[in-house]
Amino acid sequence: MDFEKFFADRIAELKREGRYRIFADLERQAGSFPTAKNYRDGAVHDVTVWCSNDYLCMGQHPKVIKAMTEALHRCGAGAGGTRNISGTNHYHVLLEEELAGWNRKEAALLFTSGYVANQTTLSTLGAQIPGLQIFSDAFNHNSMIEGMRQGRAQRHVFKHNDPADLERLLAAADPAAPKMVAFESVYSMDGDIAPMAAICDVAEKYGAMTYCDEVHAVGMYGLSGSGVAERDGVQDRVTIIQGTMAKALGVVGGYVAASHSLVDFIRSFGPGFIFSSALPPAVAAGALASIRHLKDHNDIRERHQERAATLKRRLTEAGIPVMDSVSHIVPVMVGDAALCKKASDDLLRHHNIYVQPINYPTVPKGSERLRITPTPLHDDAMMTRLVEALIAIWGSLGLKKAA
Numbered sequence: 414m415d416f417e418k419f420f421a422d423r424i425a426e427l428k429r430e431g432r433y434r435i436f437a438d439l440e441r442q443a444g445s446f447p448t449a450k451n452y453r454d455g456a457v458h459d460v461t462v463w464c465s466n467d468y469l470c471m472g473q474h475p476k477v478i479k480a481m482t483e484a485l486h487r488c489g490a491g492a493g494g495t496r497n498i499s500g501t502n503h504y505h506v507l508l509e510e511e512l513a514g515w516n517r518k519e520a521a522l523l524f525t526s527g528y529v530a531n532q533t534t535l536s537t538l539g540a541q542i543p544g545l546q547i548f549s550d551a552f553n554h555n556s557m558i559e560g561m562r563q564g565r566a567q568r569h570v571f572k573h574n575d576p577a578d579l580e581r582l583l584a585a586a587d588p589a590a591p592k593m594v595a596f597e598s599v600y601s602m603d604g605d606i607a608p609m610a611a612i613c614d615v616a617e618k619y620g621a622m623t624y625c626d627e628v629h630a631v632g633m634y635g636l637s638g639s640g641v642a643e644r645d646g647v648q649d650r651v652t653i654i655q656g657t658m659a660k661a662l663g664v665v666g667g668y669v670a671a672s673h674s675l676v677d678f679i680r681s682f683g684p685g686f687i688f689s690s691a692l693p694p695a696v697a698a699g700a701l702a703s704i705r706h707l708k709d710h711n712d713i714r715e716r717h718q719e720r721a722a723t724l725k726r727r728l729t730e731a732g733i734p735v736m737d738s739v740s741h742i743v744p745v746m747v748g749d750a751a752l753c754k755k756a757s758d759d760l761l762r763h764h765n766i767y768v769q770p771i772n773y774p775t776v777p778k779g780s781e782r783l784r785i786t787p788t789p790l791h792d793d794a795m796m797t798r799l800v801e802a803l804i805a806i807w808g809s810l811g812l813k814k815a816a
């Protein structure tokens with residue numbers, strides 16, 4: 414086989430479809446979020462970033478930087494091993510205790526990423542619980558799907574955010590089979606939120622465990638910020654809460670929080686946990702500082718929601734087709750891969766505004782969009798520049814306006 418030709422042909426295909434990914438070459442500037450340097454065409458430009466998942470700017474928070482610097486100097490760069498073989502640092506232990514308490518669970522377990530947390534936990538449960546049947550929301554993230562596939566448990570897909578469809582599938586399944594319902598709280602491409610209490614009602618009625626990916630809610634929902642389960646008062650009803658430290662906490666790493674025996678089970682049987690080196694101690698220290706700060710600062714969450722609501726209102730007033738989001742995410746529909754990429758390129762080149770285009774397979778074909786994530790540090794003047802730039806681009810590209 415001509416491997417080089419195979420690779421090149423497949424890439425050419427992506428380019429033809431307008432969904433070849435080009436990374437913006439950025440240098441973030443600690444202390445001047447959301448401004449960053451952008452290296453392009455042999456020059457350096459200051460750009461305003463409008464698509465970061467550092468939703469609350471914690472990645473540059475002085476407390477986080479201080480905690481990480483101190484831990485780096487105290488413990489050095491790496492953890493030095495897997496958790497079992499010399500890699501468990503005291504910062505990991507403290508962080509797992511903090512995560513457990515924050516989520517009102519008995520225990521928590523760290524992973525190198527949220528992706529690995531989903532993949533390992535779901536595949537381990539699927540592979541180890543005899544006859545497990547998993548009921549999975551149609552819009553679940555790739556990391557959950559990969560985990561479920563790998564575990565080879567029988568899988569039923571229910572209509573997105575639809576507890577009635579979930580109940581229809583649960584009722585049709587073997588009553589004796591062990592069951593689990595897997596879903597997310599905030600869906601990050603549409604910005605909608607699961608009806609968590611209704612999903613728990615149905616799951617409990619059929620004796621199913623519940624597994625919720627709170628990645629896009631961690632730090633942002635609930636009075637102490639642990640997620641939508643806290644906001645909706647269902648923390649005790651969700652069997653396993655999964656999250657990331659790479660989005661609103663501003664660092665990196667993933668976790669699950671659950672009962673002591675369930676966490677001990679994943680710790681003891683999960684390959685993606687057992688056979689991978691532990692997170693650097695400084696990362697754990699940074700995440701710990703970030704959580705402790707966010708727990709006490711609901712004002713940041715209020716400001717965040719206000720910014721998102723204001724941007725949605727201003728875009729709507731300008732006729733820009735904002736999708737129906739009930740969260741902090743502001744998706745704007747373009748509906749065509751090439752035009753979506755062109756809109757993003759023009760924003761960057763002509764306005765120094767960076768919003769990455771979101772194309773298939775992240776979203777279905779024909780629903781390509783710009784996914785805008787306002788943060789507490791995006792001020793009114795930045796918003797005015799964004800709205801004016803989008804109006805100009807909608808005009809020059811002849812994009813569809815809101816109905």
Ligand SMILES: *Cc1c(COP(=O)(O)O)cnc(C)c1O
Pocket residue numbers: 526527528529531554556597601626628629657658659666667
């Ligand atoms: C980003 C994301 C993950 C993966 O988390 P990382 O910490 O970035 O690996 C998992 N689930 C969802 C829904 C995500 O958007």
